[in-house]
Amino acid sequence: MPPKMNTAAKITRPSVSSLQQPDENERLEVLRNYQILDSPPEKAFDDLVRLAAYICGTTISLVSLIDAERQWFKANLGLERFSETHRDAAFCQYAMLSDDVFEVSDTTLDPLFQQNPLVVSNPNIRFYAGAALVSPEGLPLGTICALDTQPRSLNDQQREAMRILAREVVAHLELRRARLQLEQEQQKLEGLLRMANNAAETMFVGSRNEIFVKQDHKLVRVHTNDIRYVEALGDYVNIYTSRERYTVYSTMKELEAKLPLREFARVHRKYIVCLDRITSIEGDIMLVDNGRGTDRQVNPTPVPIGNSYKAALLSRLNLI
Template sequence: MNTTKVSRPPISSLQQPNEAERLEVLRNYQILDTPPEKAFDDLVRLAAYICGTSVSLVSLIDAERQWFKANQGLEKYSETHRDAAFCQYAMLSDDVFEVHDTTLDPLFQQNPLVVNDPNIRFYAGAALMSPEGLPLGTICALDTQPRMLTEQQRDALRILAREVVAHLELRRARLQLEQEQQKLEGLLRMANNAAETMFVGSRNEIFVKQDHKLVRVHTDDIRYVEALGDYVNIYTSRERYTVYSTMKELEAKLPVREFARIHRKYIVCLDRITSIEGDLILVDTGRSAERQTNATSVPIGNSYKAALLSRLNLI
């Protein structure tokens, strides 16, 4: 087998990126330590098929480790220390970085992954270059036997590297879209809550169902509300509306500052209270045909009296 090494740039001459900037770009992908994903797993399987190797990886180079996003043939490892990573050199190369026989290469012959399990003898990696032009890691093919790639295999590895980056970009775009959607949903919830709060504080009308139609009732025309089992009577200055509802539901729809629950069966408009006599309240219900003021007496529940008195301007 031909084990002559293909010429490659000396490591000292490879361009070193700004490491802080490179790491920031890598971490912006939010991919480190994420579960396996089929898109990346498929690409390493394809790399192993094309290159005829037993191992293929998508390796991302973090500050002190190489972490495998996709892994075929080296499943017992999820990461290694960066010092042992072939990929930290391959990602700095302008082209496919290939080591035909690691035992003959001074840079790698003492590497723990060569000397010990898994006894790597062959390595070929193509850099994953971000759109900013910064290396993130590699897609690589490894084997326990020395070998040499054909030019077609090297070209395929270059293509696969671009595909990995394309999937990284799609993944990042999807995450950003999801995050923006979550922010938008949060803003909408805040806006809805604010609108609801404003509505609760300023609502001045309700709709009641009468004879198969909805009737608008202005709350400033409501004198008092009376519960009757599963129904409530709403008394205005001119009409009485009977609706299927509970006192709790209706109380929630009325302006809090204008109405008070004074009994388990009664809600009154504070502005329509004309007097309080013992355990009774007189409520102005409007004027009769003779232009005389009509008043209706409504009982006060003992448990509601203190709260009612605290809301009145007593002298």
């Protein structure tokens, strides 16, 4: 059973009038720049709420982010049937404005929360403690909080732990934002390099005897007469020459359009081959040579032939 508390100890939160109100439009802009609202669960945040509940001895813990009209739970332990609530019902909308741990020892004795729907009905919250998540810009985003269905009070060590956990949540938010920005910059770079690839081909390869591929942030000239075959690999393709393998961000359709049509053929949804490199065909498998000059037939590579491509391939071969 939780310890009995005298009346003076039951409300330990700051008064609402003392809470500093930030510019709401600026706050929401910073929150949305994290691109985290309505994102799937992530283990880093789930682990932090489990730790908060363990430290505070509560059955419920949340990472709650305060949107314009709702509080949305990025991590949720103990209230899994809720993904969000209306902002009017959020303890966290007050806690995020406090400069220290915002604690309500018994919600039924606090005039601000006595009629809160989360108090008067399921889940019947009686205890709340939340530490604000403050962005590097100094703007509150929400809280990491611990809640329970019976009154209680934190000790000094538990409050300090909540402050530390709040900083950890913000650190993970910053790491997540940095990763997303890096991915977006990488996509932009891929687009620019693809444009450069196209421009280079237009300028230098009117006859399609050469292509330029990106490798380690540089463009490499590849002679098409040295390409043996091309293999699709998800969002990338592997280009196999006699000496090298180049992995580039492209599609088979894009690459097929850049190769000399008279010399290359699509033989499978995942393969384009140089017709001059085919050494033999048996059933639905062809062998493609690997070497150069007199070594061209050493250790040939088997490449499958798709049923829908076989007739067109055979029509291009000089059969007798």
